Amino acid sequence: MPRTRKTLSILVAAALTVTACGRSGTAGTPATATTVGTGPATGTVTLWAQGAEAEKLPAILAEFEAANPDVTVTVTPVPWDAAHSKYQTAIAGGTTPDIGQLGTTWMSEFTAAGALAAVPADLGAGPFHPGAVASTRFDGGTYAVPWYVDTPVLYYRTDLAARAGFRQPPATWDDFKNLAKAMQTRAGAEYGVALAPRDFQGFLPFAWSNGATLTTPDARTWTLDSPAMIEAARYYQSFFTEGIADRTPSTDPGAYQAAFTDGSVPMFIGGPFEVAALADLGGPGFAAKYATATLPRARSATSFVGGSHLVVFEKSANAAAAWRLIRFLSLPQTQVAWYKATGDLPSAQAAWDDPALAGDPKLAVFGRQLQDVDSPPSTAEWTRLQDAGNAQMERLTVSGEDPARAMATLQATAAGIGTGAR
């Protein structure tokens, strides 16, 4: 039909003309920080939050709404797995809420898209854990407020470790491997430790602890085949080649937790929410059978820091109220109440002095671990690099590839991807 064809060709031509405009020099908008002031919040604030956070938020927000009677906060729960897509499309369609909960590794992508508002200079929140702050920065501006932090530590069965002859948590890499082996030979474990065979992020603490870095200090060049990196990879690989870790663990969600509670794999590395999951699964009394510990040390004992940030979107019609709400959520006392409701670790340093946190030995470990953490560079290319890393980890752990060669391949791929630094 000629008419359709003509309409189509006009569409194509029009689109091509406009498309040909080309990229302007910088994509990021300059940070135009507004001010919040101290008055009460008014109007409607929409907030998207993921999973457990969305479920527990309304109770915490009641206090904020009582103090600001003219404000209405609407919380929309978003499933974690699809949250990235939801924010991505909302930004493309210009239908973002006032406040969003963003994973720390998404920050650079959405900031580069110009979707986030800069944090007002007079917000006055914090101080936060330094490890959490790094990912809120982009091109010299600050675009998010850390909400909660998440860092993996070592979980191990104290009862089985005692049977294996260990009364203390493993302090060094050698201790760690010896304990894992002894768990198998002397405590009846099937595998000594649950390590992910295909997980670059899970390997990073080992790399960092061995003194390796992901990039040069200026964050412009990847350094994934340094001797320290290769040595860490060889150490990680040895758990699989020596049969201490399962090359093909079950991929059912929570399978490693079940193996931990039944003692068949009595160690894993995991975040704070495992405590609640293990209490559910292990039943009463199980808490006495295991402990958490900071990661074993090589040159350092560095873990990964993740978690969630709160952001205000550039298109928000009620930014002032949104920032006041974020300020409320970052107050130390709010964060302590939030920890009690959800188990999310406070990002505000002052919250850690509260007896609810300081008094719990399993949690104090997270506080200590947070003193030595690192995070991947703030680049939109991270997810892609991570995927390439996962593939090389699989070669290393499952196919038994030479660590030097695997890391060289990864470095070559990474060089092709680039760091995205301008």
Next chain:
Amino acid sequence: MTARRVLLHAALIAAAALTVLPFLWMLLGSVKPDSEIRADPAAWLPHTPTLDNYRQWFGALRIGTYFGNSVLVALVTVLGNLLFCSMVGYALAKLRFPGRRLLFGLVMVTLMVPGVVTFVPLFVVVARLGLVDTYAGLILPFLTSPTGVFLMRQYLRSIPDELLEAARIDGAGEFRIFARVVLPLCGPPLATLGILQFLASWNNFLWPLVVAQSQDRYTLPVALSLYSTGEQATDYGLLLAGSVMVITPIVALFIALQRWFVQGVATAGLK
């Protein structure tokens, strides 16, 4: 003959048992406490059956809203598809008009383009039209489907032209022929299309997730995913109970439409 019949039945029963097992596992799992579902080795029958998972859905989790949204969206989508796709299918199969080949070509093209690639542009269109967070935004893009058009055209091609010519000679208009002669012959394909579109709409997840901006517009699969991903991924019981409730209406619909597939209905119409 009898021996063969017994053999055939036995084979079919074995095959059916294999296909139904995961379904059964899901049903049984939905009345187990979480610790039993994840026990290793897992038992088939619940040790201490519980309705807690269902209670939670009907209590705090506002399942009524999600269910209502799902029903509304699916029903309108199915009705639109039945009507519009059969109209287009009829035109493409039995009427001559300029642009017919181009239209069919475009339909086939869109049928074959992977949906993942048009997702974001489609959302931008819907956002520009101001349809975000509305039922129209949830329904309109799926009111017709290339699959449906293709399916109806394929079936309608097998209707003998003589039947239509006879009606035309009797002086019936095309709309009358369509409504009185063609549609009554379309029981099985319409039932098939209805099931396929209901299933597609009922299980659609990503689209309602991004178009619905408030919980009041969420459909069942979106609500279900709140409890199946991230840290909650381990709450299997809740997830399975939710899945059972998602699936029950489809199975009911399938059983209801059964009679359209039973021998005789279609051929009776042709006589």
Next chain:
Amino acid sequence: MTAAARRRQAWTAWAFTLPFVAVFGLFMLVPLVSSVLMSFTDFRGSDVTTPWAVNVVGLDQYTALFADPAFRRAMLNTGYFVLVGIPLTMAVALALALALNTGITRFRTAFRVGFYTPVVTSVVAVAVVWRFVLQPDGPLNRLLGGLGITGPDWLHSTTWAMPSLIVMAAWRNMGTLLVIFLAGLQALPAEVVEAAAADGAGPWQRFRHVILPLLRPTLLLGAVLISVVYLQFFEEPYVMTRGGPLDATLSATYYTFNQFGFGRYGTASAAAYVLFVVIAAVSVLQFRLLRARE
């Protein structure tokens, strides 16, 4: 037909297609054209708010794709899946449809519902049960062990992971084809089939020379629909293997999905359109083959 009648029929036909064309144009063609255009640019996730400020890179995305070993692997995997999966699924579905249509008088409804349950069962439950069946010391290997065969670790073997997913996909999709084939069988004129039986044709001859030729449009429909689904297979590796081991089950759609996740919209669009060309070619081939003797 007279010119006036022809014109009247054309107007009627357009009236019939009008509602469809309106929805189709707005919600399918516009996104489709935009995404085609995107595949010729370096569009990235960070460009969504300024979609016009991207560079036109011509065919660069396409050449880069074919230089990527992961993409070539994904295309090969997709081919493997489709070439084995489609005949398998169609044969099983057709056999079941014939058996249900002719040989079965009792429990007909129960059987139909039974064979359809995999289509509606949530993929989460399906994954859990299939992983259980396929695990190294699971029911399948115990069964094989009884026959003196040592079964592999199905999902973690680069050789066996793909066949496992193919069988699982056939199991999940045969219900849809069954419904379509049953509707097709129901639409066959009963007299013709009965006449063949009266002529003394055996069941196989009746199937081969009477039913099969008459069923051709339905088979074509089923083949095209299942090809479109299978060429885009994604859910099975997503829930079972995450594309592994060592990319053995990475599909073309999985690759595209990953590229979107990385924010590489241009690359993802290009990958999707390469897949589209393959789907279109396969469909044209099927049209030719199944139409040949119409």
